[in-house]
Every structure is written in structure tokens, then in C-alpha cells.
Amino acid sequence: MIPSLDFSSLKEAHWWQFAVRFFLGGAVTVCTGLIAQRFGPVVGGLFLAFPAIFPATATLIERHETEKKSKAGIDGRARGRKAAALDAAGAVLGGWGMLCFGCAAWLALPRYSMALALVGAALLWQIVSASLWWGRRHWGR
Amino acid sequence: MASEVLGKRYAVAVKLARSPALEPAACSGKRLWYPPGMDLLWRFLLGGAMVSLFALIGDVLRPKRLAGIFGGAPSVALATLALTAAKSGPAVASLEARSMILSSLGFVLYVYVAERLLATARWSPLVVSLGGLTIWGLVAATAGVLLMRFAGT
Numbered sequence: 001m002i003p004s005l006d007f008s009s010l011k012e013a014h015w016w017q018f019a020v021r022f023f024l025g026g027a028v029t030v031c032t033g034l035i036a037q038r039f040g041p042v043v044g045g046l047f048l049a050f051p052a053i054f055p056a057t058a059t060l061i062e063r064h065e066t067e068k069k070s071k072a073g074i075d076g077r078a079r080g081r082k083a084a085a086l087d088a089a090g091a092v093l094g095g096w097g098m099l100c101f102g103c104a105a106w107l108a109l110p111r112y113s114m115a116l117a118l119v120g121a122a123l124l125w126q127i128v129s130a131s132l133w134w135g136r137r138h139w140g141r
Numbered sequence: 142m143a144s145e146v147l148g149k150r151y152a153v154a155v156k157l158a159r160s161p162a163l164e165p166a167a168c169s170g171k172r173l174w175y176p177p178g179m180d181l182l183w184r185f186l187l188g189g190a191m192v193s194l195f196a197l198i199g200d201v202l203r204p205k206r207l208a209g210i211f212g213g214a215p216s217v218a219l220a221t222l223a224l225t226a227a228k229s230g231p232a233v234a235s236l237e238a239r240s241m242i243l244s245s246l247g248f249v250l251y252v253y254v255a256e257r258l259l260a261t262a263r264w265s266p267l268v269v270s271l272g273g274l275t276i277w278g279l280v281a282a283t284a285g286v287l288l289m290r291f292a293g294t
Contacts, residue, residue, distance in 0.1 A: 001204045009200050021196050022189040029188020029220050030181050036225065041233050042288050045240030046281045048218035049248045052188075053196050055270035057212050058255070061205075062266045078262040083205060085259035088252050090209015095249035101215045102245050105222055105238035114226040114234075118219060121238075129210040137206075 012064055021056050028052045049098055054091050058084040090133065097129030184224055191216040213248065215241075240288060247280025 028050050036044025062080035069076020101121045108117035199211030218241055226234035251273050258269045 003207055004203050005201045006203050007201055010197075013200070018193060018197075022193045025192020025196075025216060026185035026189030028192075029184045029217050032188075032217060032221050033181065033184045033224070036221075036237065041225070041229075041236040042240050042292070043285055044221075045237030046244040046285050048215070048221055048237060048241035049244040049277075049281075050217055051212075051248055051251060051270070051274065051277060052192050052217050053199070053214060054212040054252060054255070055267075055274075057196055057199060058259070058266035058270050081259050081262040081264070081266065084266040085256050085262075086205040087199075087209040087212055088256035088259055090206040091212035091252040092209075092249055092256060093206075094210035094213020095245060095252055096213075097210065098213050098215050098218070098248060099242060099245035101218065102238050102242035105218070106235050106242065109222070109226060109231040109235040109238060114223065114231055117231070118223060118226075122215065122219060125215055129213065130207070133207050133210060 009064065012067075013060070017056075017060055021053070024056060025052050049095075049102070054088070058087055061087050093132040093136070094125075094129045096132060097125040097127075100128045101125040180224075180228070184220065187220040187224065188217055191220045213252065239292075240284065243284030243288065244277070244281040247277040247284070250280060251277040 028047070032044055032047040032050070035047055062077075062084045065080035065083045066076045069079060101124060104121035104124045105117060108120055111117075112120075195211045195214035195216045199208045199214075202208040202211070218238070222234045222238060225237055254276055255266075255269045255273050258264045258273075259266060
């Protein structure tokens with residue numbers, strides 16, 4: 001399957017689902033800053049890999065799939081949970097990319113400008129995650 | 142020469158890390174300074190925007206497994222590291238990124254367990270994703286203890 005964009009899922013979503021994600025993301029970032037202020041950057045840095053997106057996304061995916069199937073008169077809970085499992089499988093690949101992001105940021109931040117270090121680290125995250133996805137698709141199960 | 146400069150920067154960062162609070166006044170040079178309330182507001186807005194952006198890309202991208210990689214996007218890290226580097230300096234942000242490497246392992250374990258449990262279709266994503274946070278928490282706490290003990294900060 002060739003990667004593509006499907007905007008229909010945005011039409012099915014409610015405005016409050018976006019608001020919840022914005023609030024959760026903001027709240028986690030604020031908490032990380034407060035923890036770093038109180039306990040120092042070593043402890044604060046641990047929260048940079050906090051799962052801020054996955055819980056909300058997995059729940060929304062299940063809800064969308066279940067609603068879609070229930071409109072057709074089918075109990076779609078099992079399908080919704082399997083769709084969330086696929087999302088989790090992708091998040092595992094994203095997690096390995098996140099680890100590479102951390103390594104790149106750790107090494108690059110003291111040496112290069114902040115923008116270059118962070119953009120480079122983010123690119124590395126994308127390349128590693130997408131390569132793992134591609135590799136798994138071609139050679140994995 | 143370059144290694145000497147880096148060594149000095151790390152020494153300052155370690156000194157700051159040992160202090161209970163990162164005061165803006167403790168940071169030299171052209172560091173951003175704004176009132177504490179504004180700092181939190183910027184963090185909230187930037188963090189919320191980054192998480193929403195990555196989640197939105199994950200919503201519209203297909204296939205689903207590829208979209209899932211955005212569930213592991215470093216959204217909080219990008220927002221936090223940018224603000225920390227601007228406010229307290231790149232060496233302090235670098236220390237935060239070093240801790241992130243270990244807690245990323247916790248993230249990978251957390252989503253792997255979530256994938257296995259969700260694939261059985263017996264557990265709801267809400268229960269799995271919230272209950273599984275204890276896995277991430279345990280790995281992050283262990284990493285924190287190890288870093289404090291052996292990394293000298």
C-alpha cells in the first residue's frame with residue numbers, strides 16, 4: 001500500500017477531541033517544565049518521552065471504527081481494538097525513532113545552533129521511523 | 142580546543158542540574174527571560190500545538206501502521222527542548238535529551254505491550270493505554286535513579 005492522505009477521518013471527529021489533545025499536550029509540556037525547574041534537567045528530561053499522543057489517538061481510533069460498524073448494524077468493538085493495535089505497532093517504530101531523536105539532540109545541542117540541532121534530530125526521527133516501517137513491510141511479518 | 146569549550150559548557154550544565162531550581166539569573170549570555178507565568182503559558186501553547194500537529198498528521202495518513210509512528214513523535218520533546226535551550230542554554234537542554242534516551246526505552250516497551258494486548262481484542266484502548274503508563278513510569282523511574290547514581294547529576 002502506497003502512503004496517502006485521507007481527510008475523511010477529520011470530518012468524523014468532534015471539535016472537543018482536538019481540544020482534549022491540545023490541552024493534554026500543553027499540560028504534559030507544562031508539567032515537564034515544572035519538574036525540570038524543581039528537580040533539575042536530568043529528572044525533567046525523563047518526561048520528554050511521555051506518551052502524550054498515543055492514549056488519546058488509540059481511544060479515538062477504536063471509537064471511530066466501532067461507530068462506523070454500528071451504523072451498518074455490526075458490533076465493531078473487536079475491529080476497533082485491532083485497528084488501535086495497528087496504531088500501537090506503528091508507535092513502537094516511532095518510539096525507536098524517538099530514541100534516535102534523543103541521541104541526536106543530546107550530541108548536537110551543545111555543538112550546533114538550537115534550530116539546526118532540533119530540526120536535524122526531528123528529521124532523524126522521521127527517517128528512522130519510516131525506514132523501520134518500510135523494512136517491516138517488505139521483510140517483516 | 143573545541144572539546145575544552147564543550148567540557149566547560151557541560152561543567153556549567155552539570156552545576157545547574159545539581160541546583161534544586163534553574164533560575165534564569167543563573168544563566169549567562171543571551172538567554173531569553175520572561176516572567177514565570179509567561180514561561181508556563183508558552184510551554185502550554187507550544188506543547189499543545191506540537192502534540193496537535195503530530196496527532197493530526199497521524200489522523201490523515203494511511204496506512205494505519207505508518208500513521209502510528211506519529212503516536213511516537215517527539216512532540217513534547219521538541220517543545221520542551223526548544224524552550225529550555227532558549228531559556229537555560231543548549232547544555233542544559235542536552236542533559237534533558239540524554240535522560241530522554243532512557244525513558245524512550247520505556248515508551249517502546251509501553252507501546253509494544255499495548256500492541257500485544259490490543260491485538261487480542263479483549264481489552265479496551267483506554268484501559269490498556271492508561272494502565273500501561275505504569276510500565277513507562279517504572280522504566281523512567283529506574284532510568285532516573287540510574288542517571289542520578291552513575292551520571293553524577
